[in-house]
Amino acid sequence: MFEQSPILRWRKYKQQYTLQANQCIDCKKIYYPKIAVCKCGSLNFIEKILCGKGKLLTFTQINVSPRIYANNAPYCIGIIKLDEGPQIISQITDTKLEDLKISMPVKAVFRKYYSFNHEKIINYGIKFIPIDNS
Numbered sequence: 001m002f003e004q005s006p007i008l009r010w011r012k013y014k015q016q017y018t019l020q021a022n023q024c025i026d027c028k029k030i031y032y033p034k035i036a037v038c039k040c041g042s043l044n045f046i047e048k049i050l051c052g053k054g055k056l057l058t059f060t061q062i063n064v065s066p067r068i069y070a071n072n073a074p075y076c077i078g079i080i081k082l083d084e085g086p087q088i089i090s091q092i093t094d095t096k097l098e099d100l101k102i103s104m105p106v107k108a109v110f111r112k113y114y115s116f117n118h119e120k121i122i123n124y125g126i127k128f129i130p131i132d133n134s
């Protein structure tokens with residue numbers, strides 16, 4: 001996520017922009033991010049694009065951020081249980097802390113993460129918003 005090499009970022013574009021997961025063919029468990037060996041021991045996976053919807057399990061507000069996100073602070077982050085099962089940590093955007101609620105439905109959106117080199121290189125990716133705010 002914090003990679004500044006254009007080549008390495010390019011290699012991760014699909015996974016970063018589409019919630020690209022993999023699913024074990026043998027036990028059907030879904031992993032995001034992808035893994036190479038399932039907990040059941042299987043090496044057999046199929047690619048699965050997640051729908052980008054889920055529920056907010058918990059959340060907080062970041063007031064003092066890592067330097068790369070300093071222009072975004074304060075911002076909210078949350079743990080989201082995706083409809084397909086995986087849980088992820090993501091920024092929650094286009095909302096305020098006081099408007100967030102446990103178990104509220106959220107969906108993935110495409111947003112700016114950060115920029116560097118005086119805004120010449122901008123890194124985008126997935127954040128989540130409450131579905132009611134869309």
Ligand SMILES: [Zn+2]
Binds near residue numbers: 029
């Ligand atoms: Zn498995």
